[in-house]
Amino acid sequence: MYAPGDVRVEEREDAKIIEPTDAVIRVTAACICGSDLWPYRGIEALTGPTPMGHEYIGIVERVGDEVRNIKVGDYVVGSFVASDNTCEICQAGYQSRCIHNVMMGSVGTQAELARIPLADGTLVATPGPPDADLVPSLLAASDVLGTGWFAAVAAEAGPGKTIAVVGDGAVGLSAVLAAKQLGAERIIAFSRHPERQALAREFGATDIIEERGDAGAAKVKELTGGYGAHGVVEAVGTQESMWQAIHSARPGGYVGYVGVTHGVELNGLDLFFTSVHLHGGPAPVRRFLPELIQLIWDRTIDPGKVFDLTLPLDEAAEGYRAMDERRATKVLLTL
């Protein structure tokens, strides 16, 4: 990305092993994330031409001298944060906050080759080369599914539970799927878009609410005997959506928030009297990858359906435009 609105696909120097714990992978599919739109829209500053992308699957081409578990030829999935997977934070399941974490956005995976730091900790090998129809789902696991899954776990989705999901983008829809897989009894999706409502229902939503904000939260209370949902996923990140999520939860309920917050200020006293559990942040996708890969491999889940536009990497600029103009929810780039 050269500047807001200016994305180019060009020849660059091949990715190399720099640290002995690195791997270099041949990317077989990447995608464009909602967060890639921030610099595209000029909301986040660019300091010059910047490689883009942090979601990826691919085949290992080379490994550094200290890489032990990942082998050349492995088909691998990683997340948007490289992590050692051995520090206390990783071991507790918060690999996105690993003490040695490297944000993959600084590496750029919308490319033929990508350097993956801390390869042993970061990458998870699939059981073998995937069938073509599994590729979108494996790519989804790399970020949006992993993020939605974390949010559903943070919302304590499980048997007997009513879970509400604020946000009908790729992450919100993935959270619906996750809540269903985790056994939630009732899943309430907030959405005003017919196609997204349909996919939400396909992923397991039992109820759809079109109202937003406190009117939406009031509707959740109405549907739950006045109590509110046991757990709520927040996958937008605005002031309205955060309070919509918090007010949709019952006292003692759980709010899992993964929408990167923009301009949100939470009044302490208001929050105090909601009595909710609030947990979120950059999702530790790595924690869930082995399980998610298996569920995809077994064709138990099909999260790849969140992609509604597929383009070759060469046409990445059109992919950005389509997402910016909301013609696409989530774009898959093939290589």
Next chain:
Amino acid sequence: MYAPGDVRVEEREDAKIIEPTDAVIRVTAACICGSDLWPYRGIEALTGPTPMGHEYIGIVERVGDEVRNIKVGDYVVGSFVASDNTCEICQAGYQSRCIHNVMMGSVGTQAELARIPLADGTLVATPGPPDADLVPSLLAASDVLGTGWFAAVAAEAGPGKTIAVVGDGAVGLSAVLAAKQLGAERIIAFSRHPERQALAREFGATDIIEERGDAGAAKVKELTGGYGAHGVVEAVGTQESMWQAIHSARPGGYVGYVGVTHGVELNGLDLFFTSVHLHGGPAPVRRFLPELIQLIWDRTIDPGKVFDLTLPLDEAAEGYRAMDERRATKVLLTL
């Protein structure tokens, strides 16, 4: 309380059964809470002369027609919120947010007799009349101990855990005691007061930090290999203390906040990138009362040590003055 700074002890009409689920108790001990100081200091408006107090132990004098479990003559402990203990919120352990909750502050327990709504749900009988030396501890269970205990549970205090406690008032000190009982390996108390430091150590603190704010949080990281505490109790409620608590926790760690928040605004993005679990609010003391009463009865814990001034009810005005002037941490009123 007639006005800020104006507390009077006077004859009033005896408390009566109003609802058939009420009990009337003869209060044997009550106390003055930090929150009673808000109207005393003019921070909270008074609409006229107001009965005060929400912490109490006593003997049941009368019960309404629908009271089934609590009997006349029972020695009972209740919390600052009356609750039915049967609704879904209560059953999930959030009795302070019972759908039928009644704040006891609206009743006033700094009195010889007090009406207790929802008696069956609210009151817990002790095994019998307590020895005199157990009275302060049973009274502490009614509010500060129960609140500190909830905060320590919200901070996930347990074996192998390092727990930090922000706030060295009666609640913070009770949280230290709770963390110790819950099995925490290391307990870090923030305090600058020699007497409170001493009581914190007696209650189980292994480390004391005198720094505040981010300097205090940095000290916690230093003491925990750079990671931060597994869990942190926040028992103050200011902007500085909230962030001190949040920044003292490691990513994925737990912050239990029970200091009633005043003027606190939490920036969403800052909170997002801390990756902490945040949970708090008015403590569901009722959830813990049976266990706490037993621990006190067995003389396993002695939370009554948080009281540093005991006065007869007649001298309540002096009790308020002593707390307002910080000559006392916590005042017990005898009847």
